Amino acid sequence: MNTPLAIKGVRDGLLITVPEGDWVEVLPNLLETVQEQADFFRGARLALQIEDRELSAAELGRLRDVLAEEEITLWAILTTSAATRGAAADLGLELELSKPSHTERDDELPLESRLQGEEAVLVERTLRSGHNIRYAGHVVVLGDVNPGAEIVAGGHVIVWGRLRGTVHAGASGDESATVCALDLSPTQLRIAGQIAVSPGRRSKTMPEIACIREGQLVAEPWQAR
Amino acid sequence: MSGKIATITSGKGGVGKTTATANIGAALAEMGLSVVCIDADIGLRNLDVVMGLENRIVYDLVDVVEGRCKLRQAMIRDKRLEEFYLIPAAQTRDKTAVSPQDMIRLTDELRADYDWILIDSPAGIERGFRNAIAPADIVVIITNPEVSAVRDADRIIGLVEAEDKGPGRLIINRVKPEMIKRGDMLGTDDVLDVLAIELVGVVPDDESVIVAANKGLAVVLDPRSKAGGAFRNIARRLNGENVPFEALEEQDGFFGRLSRLVKSGGEG
Numbered sequence: 001m002n003t004p005l006a007i008k009g010v011r012d013g014l015l016i017t018v019p020e021g022d023w024v025e026v027l028p029n030l031l032e033t034v035q036e037q038a039d040f041f042r043g044a045r046l047a048l049q050i051e052d053r054e055l056s057a058a059e060l061g062r063l064r065d066v067l068a069e070e071e072i073t074l075w076a077i078l079t080t081s082a083a084t085r086g087a088a089a090d091l092g093l094e095l096e097l098s099k100p101s102h103t104e105r106d107d108e109l110p111l112e113s114r115l116q117g118e119e120a121v122l123v124e125r126t127l128r129s130g131h132n133i134r135y136a137g138h139v140v141v142l143g144d145v146n147p148g149a150e151i152v153a154g155g156h157v158i159v160w161g162r163l164r165g166t167v168h169a170g171a172s173g174d175e176s177a178t179v180c181a182l183d184l185s186p187t188q189l190r191i192a193g194q195i196a197v198s199p200g201r202r203s204k205t206m207p208e209i210a211c212i213r214e215g216q217l218v219a220e221p222w223q224a225r
Numbered sequence: 226m227s228g229k230i231a232t233i234t235s236g237k238g239g240v241g242k243t244t245a246t247a248n249i250g251a252a253l254a255e256m257g258l259s260v261v262c263i264d265a266d267i268g269l270r271n272l273d274v275v276m277g278l279e280n281r282i283v284y285d286l287v288d289v290v291e292g293r294c295k296l297r298q299a300m301i302r303d304k305r306l307e308e309f310y311l312i313p314a315a316q317t318r319d320k321t322a323v324s325p326q327d328m329i330r331l332t333d334e335l336r337a338d339y340d341w342i343l344i345d346s347p348a349g350i351e352r353g354f355r356n357a358i359a360p361a362d363i364v365v366i367i368t369n370p371e372v373s374a375v376r377d378a379d380r381i382i383g384l385v386e387a388e389d390k391g392p393g394r395l396i397i398n399r400v401k402p403e404m405i406k407r408g409d410m411l412g413t414d415d416v417l418d419v420l421a422i423e424l425v426g427v428v429p430d431d432e433s434v435i436v437a438a439n440k441g442l443a444v445v446l447d448p449r450s451k452a453g454g455a456f457r458n459i460a461r462r463l464n465g466e467n468v469p470f471e472a473l474e475e476q477d478g479f480f481g482r483l484s485r486l487v488k489s490g491g492e493g
Contacts, residue, residue: 056389057387057388057389058387058388058389061387061388065324065325065326065355068324069324069326087387090383090384090386090387091384091387092350126421128379128380128382128383128386129376129377129379129380129383130379130380130383130384131383144421146379146419147376147379147419148376148379148380164419
């Protein structure tokens, strides 16, 4: 039996809350609803609330394409799953209903210390230009962070690879946050409210740690103790 | 027969997608393989111009998709090479006239009868790009040794990976060895350092490419062209051959040797 979908009009278009259950059962239900009411949905901008369901970029891409056939633009995915958020971001989908403007972004970040900085997400691939990771806890990347990619973390950021994109640690104001990388040459580096840019290209790379010391953002080489 | 589908894409415009498609296609056809090139840049078609087939277009890609003609009717045979065809893009429509599913359906039909199907992707990351990569078995990403082109290529590689199309393979186009030697241009290593995907070819900047394109001829058919040679090697590598990478240095003419003698004399 089909569970009816909750459809709501929001400022940016329509919001559908997908009910609990197996994605393979929920998906046809969703598509059926959309096709039945094709006139209502045609030309709509659609956001999907999928709770903590884990979907791959390929699954989301297919959904977007199928909806596009019905002339529906899938533009946002609301989810609490970090994997799904990453996949949606890769496809250029929004992750929240109204995008906070850039100037107030830092104040609005829901990165309160509710996690006490104890939780971390592991990103096991290279972050390429356009990729974007936002996480309230720590972020660990096993791979490179290329120019044009961005990491915003409530806690520490650790990159086992080359860090050349933009990185913000302690984004909710935690000045004890650090950024560590095997090659620390970010486009821009922020910790809490402090901003720094990398000095020019160096010939020799070495692991470095950036932190705030006596109110100054400093980067120092890692030394085995 | 089960042909391979390769999409040539770049993100940034003007890096040489169309020229690369025409030349890799011609090189594969010259090797005796059957090749169909599809121009997926609907609304801004130009593969037909580069291949010199503009005046023969009757039907186009959108006509096939919308059922106004059979697939074979839209295929234009090359002037010189026997088994080399073009399916041109429509000029009067836009990218939404074709869907990714249409492209998959169409290329599946071609796959049965031809060795290679090459798709020339439009610039950008929108619908046209998604149409072009939807059916791809292999995605070839083309870039120039410039930071802006490399940045866009990096974004494209991310998107290609997100669509489950593998990491893609890389062509670095318009390389000027002299500028690299002076330290004024990104070297092959610098580009690979960022993009970190398999390299299938490095094409030197070569005026003969422009001369040939203006005449509607493939530069690979010119045995003296350096760029032509590079495209021939790319075609062989894509076809599974193990071809060593060619040295990029200019061939030394008399004056080249002379100037080097003078230089070394000056330094020593």
